[in-house]
Amino acid sequence: MVKKISILGSTGSIGTQALEVIDSLKDKFEVIALTAGSNVNLLSCQIEKYQPKYVSVKNSKDSEYLSSKHPDVKIYNGEEGLINIADIKEADIVLVAVSGKIGLKPTIEAIKNKKDIALANKETLVMAGDIIMKLAKENNVKILPVDSEHSAIFQCLNNRKDLKHLIITSSGGPFRTWEEDDIKNAELKDVLNHPRWNMGKKITVDSATLMNKGLEVIEAHHLFDVDYDDIKVVVHPQSYVHSAVEYKDGSIIAQIGRPSMHIPIQYALTYPDRYEGIETESFDFIKAAKLEFFEPDYKKFPSLNLAFEAGIKGGTYTVCLNAANEEAVLAFLEGKLRFFDIYDITKQVFDSYISINNPSIEQILEEDDKIRKQTRAIIDRMQAVI
Numbered sequence: 001m002v003k004k005i006s007i008l009g010s011t012g013s014i015g016t017q018a019l020e021v022i023d024s025l026k027d028k029f030e031v032i033a034l035t036a037g038s039n040v041n042l043l044s045c046q047i048e049k050y051q052p053k054y055v056s057v058k059n060s061k062d063s064e065y066l067s068s069k070h071p072d073v074k075i076y077n078g079e080e081g082l083i084n085i086a087d088i089k090e091a092d093i094v095l096v097a098v099s100g101k102i103g104l105k106p107t108i109e110a111i112k113n114k115k116d117i118a119l120a121n122k123e124t125l126v127m128a129g130d131i132i133m134k135l136a137k138e139n140n141v142k143i144l145p146v147d148s149e150h151s152a153i154f155q156c157l158n159n160r161k162d163l164k165h166l167i168i169t170s171s172g173g174p175f176r177t178w179e180e181d182d183i184k185n186a187e188l189k190d191v192l193n194h195p196r197w198n199m200g201k202k203i204t205v206d207s208a209t210l211m212n213k214g215l216e217v218i219e220a221h222h223l224f225d226v227d228y229d230d231i232k233v234v235v236h237p238q239s240y241v242h243s244a245v246e247y248k249d250g251s252i253i254a255q256i257g258r259p260s261m262h263i264p265i266q267y268a269l270t271y272p273d274r275y276e277g278i279e280t281e282s283f284d285f286i287k288a289a290k291l292e293f294f295e296p297d298y299k300k301f302p303s304l305n306l307a308f309e310a311g312i313k314g315g316t317y318t319v320c321l322n323a324a325n326e327e328a329v330l331a332f333l334e335g336k337l338r339f340f341d342i343y344d345i346t347k348q349v350f351d352s353y354i355s356i357n358n359p360s361i362e363q364i365l366e367e368d369d370k371i372r373k374q375t376r377a378i379i380d381r382m383q384a385v386i
């Protein structure tokens with residue numbers, strides 16, 4: 001059967017790799033819809049190649065331009081456009097590969113539309129994991145993880161009742177071996193120089209602070225319904241063990257393979273089937289030879305602790321963590337902050353925050369908005385002083 005797929009964020013790191021997976025499995029997929037932010041040139045090439053019926057872009061000027069270039073395609077724009085794409089009835093599966101909070105509303109819409117979700121956008125579960133997982137259950141929708149760690153756990157976790165721990169691995173990021181003082185003064189080029197993965201800028205910065213690992217812990221808590229006490233993070237610089245589960249009897253089942261996002265993306269899109277797709281080379285245990293594991297250095301990377309704290313406290317604390325961190329990361333990428341300011345500002349906002357228990361989506365979005373404004377105000381004040 002040909003699966004009809006909508007891709008939110010087709011011009012990004014995950015989106016383009018998903019299209020490569022689709023290229024390698026041409027008879028398995030039909031691309032129904034594509035969306036992008038502002039990379040209109042790439043999107044236009046993708047429209048020519050994949051001939052989707054529906055497209056959405058961030059702003060209206062770009063949608064007018066694309067409409068004139070591709071008159072047979074229905075082109076939307078803005079957040080509303082993403083929601084319209086999520087609402088398309090013909091799709092079988094929606095890949096949510098936009099970055100940041102923009103993924104939340106379309107994911108909700110796609111679940112209500114009873115479409116299976118291949119979820120790359122971790123911010124959605126960090127902000128509203130309880131609501132999303134409940135909604136997915138009510139609508140009999142599968143949430144298929146794209147993140148390599150969660151894909152690994154998804155593949156290993158076949159006996160939920162006898163589970164003891166989830167073990168989430170981390171490459172340790174670009175600063176694993178750096179001294180604390182050097183990390184504080186790291187420059188943008190150092191931060192973007194990830195040793196293992198080539199990803200979008202936001203997640204690359206989060207990987208350097210290890211906030212990304214913290215967001216993944218929260219994501220795992222929701223996806224697999226596991227207490228934070230039962231989630232362990234282990235640094236594994238080679239990134240061959242993508243994550244593991246430990247059962248009550250002491251057995252640990254890990255998913256191992258070459259570090260390639262094509263594999264988890266493909267599994268989410270073809271689940272439950274497996275095909276020989278883009279990655280045909282076998283993992284070579286002999287060549288890999290050495291697998292190392294370390295405890296994370298929580299002192300050098302305090303963002304990881306902060307994420308655990310937010311997850312354990314619950315309510316809208318994770319909304320606060322996500323919003324403050326995202327605003328600080330954007331400001332860092334714009335050259336407004338130093339690297340260590342990202343954590344300091346996130347912590348400052350977090351420590352002064354009062355959470356709401358059992359929030360609705362409307363409350364989550366209101367809180368998100370409020371926290372972002374507060375974070376931007378702190379950043380502006382710092383700018384004024386500098």
Ligand SMILES: NC(=O)c1ccc[n+]([C@@H]2O[C@H](COP(=O)([O-])OP(=O)(O)OC[C@H]3O[C@@H](n4cnc5c(N)ncnc54)[C@H](OP(=O)(O)O)[C@@H]3O)[C@@H](O)[C@H]2O)c1
Pocket residue numbers: 008009010011012013014015035036037038039040057058096097098099100102120121122123146147148197198199200201202203261
């Ligand atoms: N990259 C990875 O290896 C990886 C692994 C695991 C999880 N993830 C998660 O997957 C998500 C995407 O990551 P990524 O690395 O692929 O990010 P990315 O390369 O920055 O791509 C983000 C995509 O979202 C689009 N976008 C951004 N802002 C938008 C807006 N306001 N409206 C509509 N579209 C918008 C971008 O469009 P334009 O580029 O056209 O502006 C692009 O297509 C993130 O949540 C990340 O945490 C990524």
